Amino acid sequence: xxVALGSDHGGFHLKMAIKEYxxxxxxxxxxxxxxxxxxxxxxxxxxKVAAAVAGGEYDRGILCCGxxxxxxxxxxxxxxxxxxxxxxxxxxxxxxxxxxxNILTLGERxxxxxxxxxxxxxxxxxxxxxxxxxxxxxxxSAIEKQYRGQEDQIPACCRExx
Numbered sequence: 001x002x003v004a005l006g007s008d009h010g011g012f013h014l015k016m017a018i019k020e021y022x023x024x025x026x027x028x029x030x031x032x033x034x035x036x037x038x039x040x041x042x043x044x045x046x047x048k049v050a051a052a053v054a055g056g057e058y059d060r061g062i063l064c065c066g067x068x069x070x071x072x073x074x075x076x077x078x079x080x081x082x083x084x085x086x087x088x089x090x091x092x093x094x095x096x097x098x099x100x101x102n103i104l105t106l107g108e109r110x111x112x113x114x115x116x117x118x119x120x121x122x123x124x125x126x127x128x129x130x131x132x133x134x135x136x137x138x139x140x141s142a143i144e145k146q147y148r149g150q151e152d153q154i155p156a157c158c159r160e161x162x
Contacts, residue, residue, distance in 0.1 A: 001124070004058035006032040006049035007108075008042035008071070011064025014108035014116055018062055021117050027124070030058065046074035053102050054080040061103040062120065068107035075103050079144045082137070087111055089122040096126035098133045 003022060007015035012034060022029045032048040034040045042065045049061040061083075063071035068085045075083040083103035084095035087110060095101035104123045106116050128134075 001027055001060065002058045003027055003029040003124075004032060004049045004052045004061040005029055005063075006045035006061070006071070007034060007064040008045055008066075009034060009037045009039050010042075010066030011068075011071070011106070011108045012037045014106060014113060015062075015064045017113045018064070018106075018116065018120055021120060042070045043074040046071040047078065050075040050078035050081045050083070050103060054078050059102075060124070063103060063105045064108055065105075066107055066109040068105040068110065072103075072105040075105065079148060080141075082140065086119050086123065088115075089118055092119045092123040093126045096123055097129040098136075100128040100133070100137050 005015055005019055005022075015031070019029060019031055030052075032052065033045055046063055049063055052058045053061040061075070063075060063083070065071045072083045072085045075081050081103055082099055082101045083105055084091070084099060084101035085105045085107070086092040086095055087107075092104065095104070101123075104120065106119065111119070
């Protein structure tokens with residue numbers, strides 16, 4: 001399994017604890033930044049991780065910010081991403097089994113590192129159940145397809161600068 005990691009300044013320390021855990025478990029991972037606790041914009045890092053997962057470079061991604069909300073919203077804008085914000089192991093397991101979540105988001109200011117690592121372990125070990133859940137995930141993909149190709153409706157101020 002290959003895991004993409006990312007955070008803003010508010011999730012930097014939690015991301016580093018998760019990276020250490022992944023390294024100890026022998027799980028291949030890549031840190032897309034940020035690389036210190038100086039203020040940055042979370043959408044930049046959420047986008048890097050989500051693009052890497054959606055593009056197939058990585059099997060899953062883990063994103064951290066202060067609450068986990070911002071990176072979750074940003075990552076879910078990338079087609080093919082099903083990011084889930086989890087604060088407990090039950091939700092982490094369900095996110096994989098029922099929703100085939102390919103990105104886990106966590107909030108450093110919301111949960112401690114011990115619980116976060118339990119959530120990460122549960123989420124990484126869980127698999128997608130398929131069956132009736134596959135039909136629902138397919139419906140999510142169909143919704144995404146309805147909105148593809150509408151990039152020209154994005155205000156110029158929000159488009160990536162070249």
